[in-house]
Amino acid sequence: MLVDFFYHLRSQKLLVSVKEYLTLLEALSSPIMPPTLEDFYFLSRTTLIKDETLFDRFDRAFATYYRNLEQKLPAGKKIPLDWLISKLEKNLTPEQKAKLEKHGWDKLMEMFKERLEEQKARHEGGNKWIGTGGTSPFGNGGVNPEGIRVGGSGGGRSAIKVWDERNFRDYDDSIELGTRNFKVALRRLRRFAREGSDFELDLGDTITSTARNAGYLDIKMVPERHNNVKVLMLLDVGGSMDDHIARVEELFSAASSEFRNLEVYYFHNCPYEHLWKSNRRRQMERFETWDVLRKFNADWRLIFVGDATMSPYEILQPGGSVEHYNKEPGAEWLQRMVSAWPKSVWLNPEPQASWQYRQSIALIRNIVQDKMFPVTVSGIEQAMRLLSK
Numbered sequence: 001m002l003v004d005f006f007y008h009l010r011s012q013k014l015l016v017s018v019k020e021y022l023t024l025l026e027a028l029s030s031p032i033m034p035p036t037l038e039d040f041y042f043l044s045r046t047t048l049i050k051d052e053t054l055f056d057r058f059d060r061a062f063a064t065y066y067r068n069l070e071q072k073l074p075a076g077k078k079i080p081l082d083w084l085i086s087k088l089e090k091n092l093t094p095e096q097k098a099k100l101e102k103h104g105w106d107k108l109m110e111m112f113k114e115r116l117e118e119q120k121a122r123h124e125g126g127n128k129w130i131g132t133g134g135t136s137p138f139g140n141g142g143v144n145p146e147g148i149r150v151g152g153s154g155g156g157r158s159a160i161k162v163w164d165e166r167n168f169r170d171y172d173d174s175i176e177l178g179t180r181n182f183k184v185a186l187r188r189l190r191r192f193a194r195e196g197s198d199f200e201l202d203l204g205d206t207i208t209s210t211a212r213n214a215g216y217l218d219i220k221m222v223p224e225r226h227n228n229v230k231v232l233m234l235l236d237v238g239g240s241m242d243d244h245i246a247r248v249e250e251l252f253s254a255a256s257s258e259f260r261n262l263e264v265y266y267f268h269n270c271p272y273e274h275l276w277k278s279n280r281r282r283q284m285e286r287f288e289t290w291d292v293l294r295k296f297n298a299d300w301r302l303i304f305v306g307d308a309t310m311s312p313y314e315i316l317q318p319g320g321s322v323e324h325y326n327k328e329p330g331a332e333w334l335q336r337m338v339s340a341w342p343k344s345v346w347l348n349p350e351p352q353a354s355w356q357y358r359q360s361i362a363l364i365r366n367i368v369q370d371k372m373f374p375v376t377v378s379g380i381e382q383a384m385r386l387l388s389k
Contacts, residue, residue, distance in 0.1 A: 002025070004065075009058070009061055009065075012060070012061035014048070014057060014058060016048045020047055020048050021048070024044055024047045024048060027043055027047060028043070041062060044062070045058055055280070201220075201221060202220040205220040206218065206219050206220045229261065229301065230261040230296075230299060230301065231255065231259045231261065231263070231301050232263050232296050232300045233252075233262060233302075233303045233305065234264075234265050234267055234271060234275070234302070234304050234306075234337075235248065235264060235265070235266050235305045235306070236268065236269060236304075236306025237267075237268060238268050238279075239268065239322075241307055244307060244349035251347070251375060251380075252305075255303075263296065263300075264277065266279060266282070268323060269314050269321070270310060270315055270321070270330030271330065271337065272289070272321055272324075272326045272328070273288065273289050273290075273326065273327070273328070273333070274286040274287065274289060275287050289333060289336075293340050296340075296341070298340065298341060298342060298343075301341070301343045302337060302338075303346075303347060303383075303387075304345070304346040304347065305347045305375070306347075306348065307348055307349055308346065308348055308360055309350060309360060310322075312363060314330055314360070315329060315331050315334075315363050315364065316329050317329055331367055334364065334368070343387050343389075344368065344371065344387075345368070345371045345372070345373060345383040346364065346365075346368045346371060346373070347374075347380065347383060348361070348373070348374055348375065349375040352374045371386065
């Protein structure tokens with residue numbers, strides 16, 4: 001019944017076994033789940049995928065299979081989703097947008113608290129209440145230069161706070177690059193040291209010693225070479241970084257293959273008191289930033305990867321994080337990291353020409369002592385050259 005689905009997953013480099021496939025069929029023949037697409041998705045992922053690092057690859061393979069299947073079904077009458085979304089979106093002229101007021105952090109938080117206490121019903125298209133499609137600083141689907149997004153998804157990306165739980169996905173370190181440029185650029189950082197027992201032939205010294213010994217073979221051995229560089233990589237994920245997923249995944253894939261001693265943590269927009277290693281478990285398994293600061297000594301090289309594009313409040317203001325209340329501003333945590341790891345750089349996938357228009361980028365560049373480089377071959381080479389000194 002699902003032979004095509006089985007072979008489709010295999011073609012997407014998901015090593016699904018025949019036994020796992022038969023387990024799925026057996027589960028489907030039992031009345032353990034409603035006949036819905038969502039339930040089938042969770043059941044098939046549970047039975048077929050044993051490694052959670054492959055969940056994202058399974059999601060993409062499942063979506064592709066479903067779209068291909070949907071195209072074969074007879075067309076029905078339905079209203080396109082983008083029509084409904086555009087109905088709720090507010091279109092304003094640049095002049096109208098310029099007239100919208102920025103209230104500032106303290107007043108905005110006070111106003112939001114008042115709206116939560118007073119509002120009793122849904123609103124749409126207004127300029128005061130928490131709603132959709134208006135110019136109010138609270139809600140979604142509308143326009144405001146500085147507000148709090150409640151529900152929905154980010155469009156204008158001007159929200160300074162997000163009143164909603166968001167799910168991010170990990171970067172895939174198995175993506176093969178179309179070129180080896182990133183790998184070559186990162187290789188400038190690799191330092192090799194002679195360590196261990198004498199079991200590697202030193203060909204050059206052997207030839208020289210043999211020549212000096214009147215042709216009698218004089219074999220010279222040296223300790224094996226090991227990659228001695230240690231890299232701590234902190235990756236910004238979610239929000240505006242969604243525009244740069246492909247490029248960052250290429251960079252992450254290259255770094256994973258080039259550096260033996262590589263530790264990776266995630267953050268969103270700006271590092272605060274917690275970091276995490278898995279975006280699926282980021283609410284349950286977090287790592288205290290203080291513990292990370294103590295765990296890795298100054299020998300490690302620190303590489304931030306993020307677009308540094310956010311509200312300035314997220315860097316300068318206690319409580320400025322879009323997702324939680326941070327007792328200390330992000331600038332203090334960044335300063336601690338730069339001090340703990342003097343050899344650090346920030347790689348920014350945002351086009352360098354736009355850096356001058358982002359106040360948050362200027363703030364972070366100042367904190368990292370102007371050691372910010374674009375995610376280009378040239379930019380990475382400059383960053384690695386700086387880290388290798």
